[in-house]
Amino acid sequence: xxxxxxxxxxxxxxxxxxxRDPKCPFAPPxxxxxxxxxxxxxxxxxxxxxxxxxxxxxAAQRAILSDPRVSSDDKQxxxxxxxxxxxxxxxxxxxxxxxxxxxxxxxxxRMMTRPFTRPRMEALRPKIQQFTDELIDKMLDGxxxxxxxxxxxxxxxxxxxxxxxxxxxxxxxxxQEHAGLATRSDKTTEEQxxxxxxxxxxxxxxxxxxxxxxxxxxxxxxxxRIKDGDLTLPxxxxxxxxxxxxxxxxSASMITMGTALLLENPDELARLREIxxxxxxxxxxxxxxxxxxxxxxxxxRIAAEDFEFEGVQIKRGDGIIVPLPAGNWDPExxxxxxxxxxxxxxxxxxxxxxxxxQCLGQQLARIELxxxxxxxxxxxxxxxxxxxxxxxxxRPADALAFAIPELPVTW
Amino acid sequence: MKxxxxxxxxxxxxxxxxxxxxxxxxxxxxxxxxxxxxNPSDDLADDVRTAAAVCPALxxxxxx
Ligand code: HEM
Numbered sequence: 100x101x102x103x104x105x106x107x108x109x110x111x112x113x114x115x116x117x118x119r120d121p122k123c124p125f126a127p128p129x130x131x132x133x134x135x136x137x138x139x140x141x142x143x144x145x146x147x148x149x150x151x152x153x154x155x156x157x158a159a160q161r162a163i164l165s166d167p168r169v170s171s172d173d174k175q176x177x178x179x180x181x182x183x184x185x186x187x188x189x190x191x192x193x194x195x196x197x198x199x200x201x202x203x204x205x206x207x208x209r210m211m212t213r214p215f216t217r218p219r220m221e222a223l224r225p226k227i228q229q230f231t232d233e234l235i236d237k238m239l240d241g242x243x244x245x246x247x248x249x250x251x252x253x254x255x256x257x258x259x260x261x262x263x264x265x266x267x268x269x270x271x272x273x274x275q276e277h278a279g280l281a282t283r284s285d286k287t288t289e290e291q292x293x294x295x296x297x298x299x300x301x302x303x304x305x306x307x308x309x310x311x312x313x314x315x316x317x318x319x320x321x322x323x324r325i326k327d328g329d330l331t332l333p334x335x336x337x338x339x340x341x342x343x344x345x346x347x348x349x350s351a352s353m354i355t356m357g358t359a360l361l362l363e364n365p366d367e368l369a370r371l372r373e374i375x376x377x378x379x380x381x382x383x384x385x386x387x388x389x390x391x392x393x394x395x396x397x398x399x400r401i402a403a404e405d406f407e408f409e410g411v412q413i414k415r416g417d418g419i420i421v422p423l424p425a426g427n428w429d430p431e432x433x434x435x436x437x438x439x440x441x442x443x444x445x446x447x448x449x450x451x452x453x454x455x456x457q458c459l460g461q462q463l464a465r466i467e468l469x470x471x472x473x474x475x476x477x478x479x480x481x482x483x484x485x486x487x488x489x490x491x492x493x494r495p496a497d498a499l500a501f502a503i504p505e506l507p508v509t510w
Numbered sequence: 511m512k513x514x515x516x517x518x519x520x521x522x523x524x525x526x527x528x529x530x531x532x533x534x535x536x537x538x539x540x541x542x543x544x545x546x547x548x549n550p551s552d553d554l555a556d557d558v559r560t561a562a563a564v565c566p567a568l569x570x571x572x573x574x
Contacts, residue, residue, distance in 0.1 A: 165568055208521060212541035217524035217531075381528075446529070446564050455521050457566035462524045 106150065107142065115143040115153060115397070115420060118496045121489075125360050125391060126437060127424035128496055131155070135429045140409045143420060146497075147186065151179040151418035152411070153397075155425035157432035157449070159409050164421060164454035168404040171456060173198045175401045179418030181499065184288060195341060196459070200403075204455055210324065211338060211459055214263055214317045220462040223259070227470045230258050235478055239510075244485030247506040248355050251475070256350035256467060260343055263463075265316025266305065273301070274343070295340070302339045303332055317342065342460070349393060350464045352502040354471050357387045359491065359503060361476065362484055364439050371441055372476055383441040384468045389427045389448035390439050395501040397422040398452060423449045485509040511555050512573040513562075515543045519569035526570060529561035530554060543569065 117128040126132065134141055139156025154163045163169055173180070173189045180186035192198060196207045213219075231251070238250040257275045260266075266274055277298045302318075309322035321335040330338070361368040374380050400419040405412070413419070426449045428436040433443070451458035458464070476482060484491075485507035494502045513533065522541030526534035533554055535544040550558050562570040 165566070205521075209540045209542075212522035213539060215524070216522065216536040216541040217527040218536060220524075446560065451523075453566050455567055457521065457523050457525075459523075462528070465528075 107144075109144070112150065113141065113143045113153065115145050115151075116422065116496055119493070123437075124488075124491075124493050125356075125363075127392070127395075127422070127428050131422060131425050132428055135425060135431075138409075140411050145179055145420075146182060147180075149177075149179070149418065151420050152413060154419060154421045155429070156409075157426040157429035157447075160421050160423070160426040160449055161453050163400070163408065163419060164398065164449075164452065164456075166406075166408075166454075167201070168402065168406055169400045169419060170200045170403040171198050171204075171400055172200060172403075173399070175416065177416045177418055178401050179399050179420050181396055181399060182497070188288075193337060195337065197341075197456070207338075208455075208459065210321075210330070211342065213320060215459055215462060217462045220466050223263075223463070224466055224470065226262065227255070227259060227467055228474070230255055231470050231474050232478075235475060239479070244507045244509040247358060247508045248351065248504065251471070252351040252354035252506070253347070255354065255471065256347055256464075259463065259467065260346040263317055264339060264342065265309065265314055265318045270301075274298075275347075277301075298340060298343070299336050302343075303336045306332060306335050306339065346460050346463065348500050348502065349460075350467050352393045352500050353388065353391065353464065353468055355503050355506045356391050356393060356501065357468065357472060358475070358482075358508070359484070359488075359506060360387065360391060360439065361472075362482070363488065367439050367441050368476060371472060372480070374441075374473075379442070380469055380473055381465070382443075382445065384465060384472060385445040385448060386439065386441050386443050387468070387472070388450035389433065389445045391501065392424040392427045392448075392450050393501040394450065394452065394499070395422070395424050396497060396499050398456075423452065479510045481510045482508055483510065511550055511552075511558065513545060513548055513550065513558060514571040514573065515545050516569040516571070517542050519567045521567045521569075523566050525564040525566065526561040529564055530557035533558055534561060 113130060117130040119128050134155045139159035141153050142150050143153040144150050154160050173192060194203060199207055234251045234254055238245050257271060261271045261274060277294045305318055306322050309319040310326060313319040313322060318339060321330060321338060324330040325332055325335055371383055374383060397420040402413045402415055402417045405414050430436055451461045491503050520543045522536060524536060526543060527536055533547045533550045535546055537544050562572050
């Protein structure tokens, strides 16, 4: 049985995490993938020299992420922080949907779920289609090559979140710029704080306005809760900010990376162009979500009790890391995982996580991707990279979201 | 096939509606699961099993 508290020599333990192989930039890092051949649970050492449980098997990830003895509380000593800035600021983190457990999590999450239901998102499909068509028109009218990120990937999710939250369209540039800044890892803490403050002030003023003049949108919903005494203004501001930020880079990255991946798999791209059945189109998106698993850096948890798991003894206070790409490339769950196969049954993937924290915005993201993947390559059949694949600058393996910050394309 | 849902556990991810929208819906005010059909017909059985399997909160139980 593996022991948590014997420190393995440095050369024997897996250092989380190794880089992706530049020859297969879309595949998870090779050493991480190799763990799928050995054990579903192992030990790994992180940036600060501390060791934690690494849960890589698909079935094991399901079990651990839905286990109520496992906590997301990032104030617990021993929590496996992704990086130093997060570790240094953890004590300042307010209780949010991300780090709350049990009843607290239920209470917060249920204040945020209303706008993101599957039926509500389905009703937005025509609007998503309209925005997508307009952005593609604009790109086609502009100079070649174009950057897909600024032409389509970023503005589409930004416009949608704008419409959902109820932010006036004329402010969307401010909104997009500051949301972008607040999540960029290459910005200093000061720059991020300034962006957060500007965004927070802006959203707080909007919330106050919606208290006077409510409309049909999420901010008006939160404003009504402030009036009813369910939320304070700072709490409502924080919820609005979380929705704004969480919805940007993720969907944007899936549009960019999905395009880069499909251009590299012309047979699958041709197949995608031909799909006219709704279910097949939906499934294709699930397979691309699985393949890329852009939430790449591992969900972080901490054990709240002692328990036995997959033949190891987990102790209260042990850190647990769940790298979603490993589960989504586990051959037990997805045979020949390196094969992009748009007909594969892929709905059991973990690209949106698993358990009570599974992505709140997933139905919005899905429909955005169904519309974009179903439109872009049909409308622009000659779409191709304007640079060599080797010149694309992928974000490093320790960035929270797997992404290509710029994708030069031509047609 | 008999379907049982647990509203307390539900986290409103919407996965069941994706899988079987004739059997599951989401409550207007907070997205919590609404069971439209407790005894779905055989032709929906596969979709309902998928729905139970993709529920991240393990809130759907099937009694054969
Ligand atoms: C393709 C796009 C997206 C991907 C791959 C993605 C991925 C994820 C993942 C893996 C988690 C789980 C975190 C955990 O287990 O700790 C998550 C949670 C979350 N996501 Fe997304 N996401 C996407 C789009 C969105 C959008 C569009 C929104 C909002 C508009 C959003 C809002 C959230 C929120 C609020 C949570 C926290 C849920 C909770 O802790 O209960 N996401 N997302």
